[in-house]
Amino acid sequence: MHSIVLVKQVPDTANISGQVMKEDGTVNRAKLPAIFNHEDRVALELALQIKDKLGGKVTAITMGPPRASDVLRECLFMGADEAVLISDRKFAGADTLATSYVLSEAIKKIGDYDFVFAGRQAIDGDTAQVGPQTAEKLGIPQITYTEEILEIKENSVKIKRKIDGGYEILESALPVLITVLKDASFPRPYKAKRIMAYKNARTLIELEKLTEGNSLLYIDQLKEEYQSKKLYIQTLTMDDLKLDEARCGVHGSPTKVHKIESVVLAGGNHEMIAPDKAGMSILIDKLMEDHILG
Amino acid sequence: MNKDVWVFIEQRNGKPADVSFELLSKGRKLAENLHGELKAVVIGSNVKSLAEETFRFGASEALVIDHPALEHFRTIPYSRVLIELVESHKPRIVLFGASVIGRDLAPRVASHTKSGLTADCTDLQISTVKYLKKDYEDLLLQIRPAFGGNIIATIITPEVEVQMATVREGVMRLEPLPQAVKGKITNIPYLQNEFDEVIKIIEQHRQENKVNLKGASIIVSGGYGMGSKANFKLIHDLASLIGGEVAGSRAAVDAGFVTADRQVGQTGVTVRPKLYIACGISGAIQHRAGMKESNKIIAINTDPDAPIFGIAHYGVVGDAAQIIPMFINVFKQKLR
Numbered sequence: 001m002h003s004i005v006l007v008k009q010v011p012d013t014a015n016i017s018g019q020v021m022k023e024d025g026t027v028n029r030a031k032l033p034a035i036f037n038h039e040d041r042v043a044l045e046l047a048l049q050i051k052d053k054l055g056g057k058v059t060a061i062t063m064g065p066p067r068a069s070d071v072l073r074e075c076l077f078m079g080a081d082e083a084v085l086i087s088d089r090k091f092a093g094a095d096t097l098a099t100s101y102v103l104s105e106a107i108k109k110i111g112d113y114d115f116v117f118a119g120r121q122a123i124d125g126d127t128a129q130v131g132p133q134t135a136e137k138l139g140i141p142q143i144t145y146t147e148e149i150l151e152i153k154e155n156s157v158k159i160k161r162k163i164d165g166g167y168e169i170l171e172s173a174l175p176v177l178i179t180v181l182k183d184a185s186f187p188r189p190y191k192a193k194r195i196m197a198y199k200n201a202r203t204l205i206e207l208e209k210l211t212e213g214n215s216l217l218y219i220d221q222l223k224e225e226y227q228s229k230k231l232y233i234q235t236l237t238m239d240d241l242k243l244d245e246a247r248c249g250v251h252g253s254p255t256k257v258h259k260i261e262s263v264v265l266a267g268g269n270h271e272m273i274a275p276d277k278a279g280m281s282i283l284i285d286k287l288m289e290d291h292i293l294g
Numbered sequence: 295m296n297k298d299v300w301v302f303i304e305q306r307n308g309k310p311a312d313v314s315f316e317l318l319s320k321g322r323k324l325a326e327n328l329h330g331e332l333k334a335v336v337i338g339s340n341v342k343s344l345a346e347e348t349f350r351f352g353a354s355e356a357l358v359i360d361h362p363a364l365e366h367f368r369t370i371p372y373s374r375v376l377i378e379l380v381e382s383h384k385p386r387i388v389l390f391g392a393s394v395i396g397r398d399l400a401p402r403v404a405s406h407t408k409s410g411l412t413a414d415c416t417d418l419q420i421s422t423v424k425y426l427k428k429d430y431e432d433l434l435l436q437i438r439p440a441f442g443g444n445i446i447a448t449i450i451t452p453e454v455e456v457q458m459a460t461v462r463e464g465v466m467r468l469e470p471l472p473q474a475v476k477g478k479i480t481n482i483p484y485l486q487n488e489f490d491e492v493i494k495i496i497e498q499h500r501q502e503n504k505v506n507l508k509g510a511s512i513i514v515s516g517g518y519g520m521g522s523k524a525n526f527k528l529i530h531d532l533a534s535l536i537g538g539e540v541a542g543s544r545a546a547v548d549a550g551f552v553t554a555d556r557q558v559g560q561t562g563v564t565v566r567p568k569l570y571i572a573c574g575i576s577g578a579i580q581h582r583a584g585m586k587e588s589n590k591i592i593a594i595n596t597d598p599d600a601p602i603f604g605i606a607h608y609g610v611v612g613d614a615a616q617i618i619p620m621f622i623n624v625f626k627q628k629l630r
Contacts, residue, residue: 013441100405124441126561127413128397132369133405141492142369144398158496164306164394166500172493254410258423258435259448270593270603275612280624283592283608292512292569292590293536294629 001056003047006118007040009068036071039119043180045187047117048079057081066205076198077190085203088238093250100133101247116177135177146180204235297330300385305338313391313463318351320466327420339365349477350470361484367395371490373402384455392460410451411458412436416583443579464564505555511568512538518545519574526551528618543575559584573614577602
């Protein structure tokens with residue numbers, strides 16, 4: 001079984017501090033710590049469990065800026081066999097439609113897969129759109145909101161998924177794209193041995209950096225050396241994937257940000273109530289007068 | 295260009311989802327602004343009476359695809375049917391509930407039709423917009439908090455014909471008309487396709503929602519500031535004393551203090567109770583989006599600068615774990 005796992009490096013939006021917000025109310029992304037989107041990590045765990053049980057291979061892929069290689073190394077630490085970075089300046093500003101186009105073309109190039117896994121959604125947008133849009137472009141079925149993989153047969157999979165107000169059990173033919181909820185599994189810790197082995201894994205962009213200003217290093221040789229040591233993170237650009245530029249990045253994104261407003265905190269018009277018994281008494285009297293309580 | 299507003303009418307076991315009628319209520323106003331028509335898209339089995347219900351919310355036409363194979367929602371046949379309809383009619387706007395079904399279906403349809411799609415909008419408006427020095431008439435403004443709630447973004451899709459958005463249940467107000475409009479039912483045949491059967495439903499279990507936050511007149515809500523699950527019990531104590539429902543912020547849900555079906559906010563439930571008591575909730579925009587229209591809001595928080603105080607009617611600066619027992623004691627005395 002071959003599983004391709006879509007992962008994303010996301011800004012840690014849960015921990016936004018004051019200095020991250022610029023004075024004009026926009027977000028200074030550079031100041032935000034970048035983390036591995038948790039549900040994607042759970043998706044990788046499910047893919048690894050399939051490999052543990054049935055054999056096969058797990059490939060982790062991400063579309064992002066060069067520094068997104070960090071999450072790919074984490075995928076290798078966790079147990080992924082291969083990692084692929086899809087990176088190009090022309091991908092900047094992509095919305096979910098443009099992102100799913102690039103990802104689906106990369107998946108087609110990697111090819112020969114039984115499962116595509118992804119987290120249900122990424123915490124920076126919470127849209128949950130890239131999974132289904134990628135499945136549509138691949139022409140394969142999707143099962144979103146996965147809670148548990150129940151059974152895998154040669155050509156099908158049985159899955160328990162959340163629905164509004166309950167759950168259902170679905171059986172799908174393969175290949176299928178599966179998006180997973182955070183409680184679907186608990187991601188395994190990194191093995192020290194794998195960290196030691198893969199901490200030096202590098203993308204083409206990172207190898208090119210090494211050769212800069214070093215006339216003794218040739219990129220092709222370096223790449224070959226890393227490939228032979230299995231430390232090369234495959235790096236694909238727009239041209240490598242022969243993509244239509246009009247469908248990538250900002251050009252391929254129908255949604256545009258028209259306006260961004262920082263959240264203005266209305267000046268407190270509220271009545272202060274003392275944090276003591278007397279205060280509570282006053283508060284309760286007011287609520288009773290208004291027939292809200294009592 | 296077509297100026298119609300479509301709402302996908304979601305049904306579960308033949309019962310319509312509230313969010314679909316809420317969207318019709320909003321869609322009616324959008325259609326008026328656009329001088330277009332409001333249309334309902336109903337997919338299912340034996341859904342004629344359901345389709346007629348949409349006239350009570352102002353739909354002038356229901357596009358109905360009625361077939362036994364469509365009894366339960368399945369991604370492939372539903373998206374295929376909807377894609378064909380959108381491609382042939384090119385409505386100006388298509389709205390979906392941001393439910394599990396809507397969030398599964400809408401991106402698939404948007405992907406195929408290359409439409410813009412914005413998830414979890416908290417407001418929708420029609421406006422003429424200048425974008426990159428060009429005027430665009432009557433665009434759909436898709437407004438949603440973004441980036442951990444630190445900003446509110448207005449998204450537009452100026453260059454595409456079909457604008458799509460999803461909206462959570464409870465965000466838009468349910469506004470039935472005093473009298474149903476005289477609508478038209480248009481039956482559209484369903485032509486089965488082999489690929490429709492690629493996924494089979496083996497079992498389905500659904501319970502009526504036990505938690506009724508939307509209908510509660512008093513809500514006591516706790517946040518991460520409650521500190522622990524043990525302290526969160528105070529929220530339950532207070533709620534049962536004053537006849538309220540228990541709720542929580544996303545942070546409280548993530549911390550395991552309270553179950554996800556009780557989450558108030560942009561990605562949870564939107565509520566408008568008579569009284570909302572926010573305990574240890576700082577008041578991120580996503581949370582405020584889900585409760586700011588409450589009649590009276592009491593905020594209890596240790597941080598006097600917490601944004602929740604900005605929308606509160608009464609503010610108590612202090613540790614909710616100490617304030618709530620005090621409130622409970624004083625209230626019990628007064629009841630005697």
